[in-house]
Amino acid sequence: MIEFLAGLMDNEGDWTFGCNNTTESGHIRHHSDLTPLPGQQRVGPKKWGVSRLQRIFTEDEALLPDYLKSDVLPREAGGDLSYQEVSDNMKKQARKPFSHTERREWLSKHGPTFQKMMTGDYGEGIQHLQFDIGDVCEQMDPQSRRKSSLFRTNDIDSGMGWLPGLGAIRTDVKFFLYPISSRNFDANIHLFMDIDDDPVRINEINHFLLGEFGNIGGRSCQLYLFLPGLYSPRSKGNGVKDQLKDAFISRCFIPAAEEILKGDVVGEFLLEQFGAGMREAKNDSESAMHEGQIYGSSGSRLTGGVGVHQKFLARLWERCMIKLDGLLDNGDEGLLPFKGCRLFWSFKGFKYALAEADDEDLERSLEAKVNFPFFFPFLITGLQSFR
């Protein structure tokens, strides 16, 4: 397994998968089939495309969809207009009825053309599409077809995993006192968790966005709190009710923060921020009916975000969990779903973030960008003004 994956990821080696790639020769061999087919004509993508394009890109543009006519195309796409003009024209055109051909003209002239294009039959047999016809690979020297020649970059564009506690994070974290469910995972992330000995897809387990941290290429990592205790295969959705989140934040997290932050200069400032974060939500002129639910111009903004310095994180989470256990031991049923809760981080970068030309460069890039401790600039500014 390791050997196979190493073969797959070793970009200085050669292809380790592909047709007829036997272990003896180690090479891929494709045989282009060009034997005539009855009633068909073998064509490559070039001829296939040109035979249609030359029929719809006529001089009067009568057969183009409305949005491809030169009066709405930018210069870059062969039109006459600047992007500003394109945008204005498209807005004007947007709600107008579609242009179409006169029925008689369609029946006599354009209909038969479309019949040919849609069936691929221009009178020389139905076009049989083959991508090996005109394949540039065939014209290249064998050396250029090797993996080492075709390999361009490698990258890490996303990551995720479980955290034992906040102490495993080496940067400051911004916590959301009023988390909302719209930031939850809405698609399969291909990871499982065992609940009552049954594997459950992680994205189906109830969770909420607790905070965010770090900065990789301008994007932050998301910090989620997962509640396996709340999961039921019969319930719909993966959200957590506002009163539950509020119970956890107000009865465990904030009291823990008060205990840990008190008596420290930075901590006192942060406590002030906690208060400000909570006031921010409550003072909203179009105030929400439920906590975490934001109306009006603020949209889906997460209010009450408070940055906590990295040095407090380990103790803060430890204290928070002790408080949770204490309340559970005292029979606080409102917090029962938080029993066995787990922290999960996830990072989704821009397309192909951290792309590098080889493994060594990627490692260096990871060291520099991912393992570099990041401090919130506002925290430093805030501290200066505090002093």
Next chain:
Amino acid sequence: MFDMSQIDEDEFHVDLGFMYGLPSKASDVLEEPCVGYTTLPRRCCLKDLVRRFNELIPDPEVAAKIKGNYYTWGLTKDIASLTIEFPSGHPFREFGLSYIQVYPSHKNLLECQGHYPFPLDDDSGICLALDSHGLKSLYSVVGRPVPDLGVCRASFRSSGARIGVSLLSHFHRSLHTRMELRVTETLRGKVRAEVELRRQRRLAQPVEVILPEAGCPFYIHKTEVINGFMLASTQVPARLFQEVVSLAAEGHLGIDHQKFGVETFQYLKVLHVAVLLQQLPYLNKAAVPVRPTPREIEEGLDEPRDEMGIGTEETIDTYGYGYPKHGQFDYVELNFTTPRIAEQFPHPSHALSNIKARPDDRRRLNNLFQEIDFVIGRLRMNEDRDAQKVLLAWLVIRLLKQFLMDVTIYMIEGPYEFVNKGQFARNIRDEANDGDREGRSPTPNGQRRSPIPPAIANNRQRSGHRQRARGTEEIATDHEWQSPEPEVQHSLGYSKLTGVIDRRHSASVRTTTAYEATA
């Protein structure tokens, strides 16, 4: 950013990505833009990759074979994307490998913040093709506002422009094939160590001679060629769709043209992307088996039947490209080749993907529309007066049946009270039970007959629950309890009947008020 000494590396997953392709190069012609190359994965080689993974499974008896999902790219036979999700408990997942995907990054030309043009749940073209009464009725059933057709047109143009402009303006860029593996940090470390060993071994070995016929698992074409292919593939059906929906005033297409327009739009939506065709049966298959509805089962019509689809699976296999199956569509007449074929295509509303609520009510409405459309189509074609009389009589009986059913449901299951309501309900139930005792056979699935089909009754109960949860009073404008809009295009009689229903509705409100006053 992380203190890795505290983190279990088996629970730390990263997506490793690899890009393969040719870089763009300067043109031979002076002042011409660069020449870009697009690299596309060969379906045959992706199958080989899956086969190799399966060969690695230590004990095939214990671990299930991996199948891999092949996404058909641009309805072509040769090119595909691949995803492999290793099931929970699979030995490879235990090793730390959870997911693999290989795909052409050509799609990035069309991407914007994770959104692509003509997404599969885009209903804009379907709303433009459907007749306005049908559209209103369908949205009324689920209690949602009818889509604005101006917005639908704008959406169609916007999606089309995003494809067209991108393809026409980005032919000088190289677009590579991407392979992505989701692995744990533990596995990444092990593989890196093995790769390093291989490098060292390679350094010690003499330079390998490459055979002239040695290939690679990709097709490589100039980006201009691929963009041209995709432009030709997408813009012809796009224009065709414009022509079909313009055959009549908006919302007034005949049923066959509606079906033709909807099928063209569904076809258009998959031409620029890689899709799992198996999940789109009406696009993939030429004959789609349809399970009988609960009502059909109750009425004894439990024979499975087939509906027709575009049938691209067959043409992809035969012609290397997914043309709509030959002989079904007449692109000169902009219609199906025969009325018989048109009838066998599903009602155009089947394609609406954004309406999910109240499936039983929607099915009931669709069935009604389908039956009425079918009979009206026959009425238009048949010139025999006697046959017309029979069809008209059938139409009247069908509408009366629907009317009686709707009124019965409305009166018995609705929230309004009237004198002896309970007694009426009991009488209807008793009559139905007597009917059963007198020899009417029970339904095939063992359910007892009731004056209200069970599916509808269940649906009504659910609606009631929702209404209570909402805590609203029922008012005359509440969509949930409104009858379908009059089908002006189909039958004047039906609109009269709905008028009667509306008047009955007002009457029942008056009855309730009078009853409450008496009480």
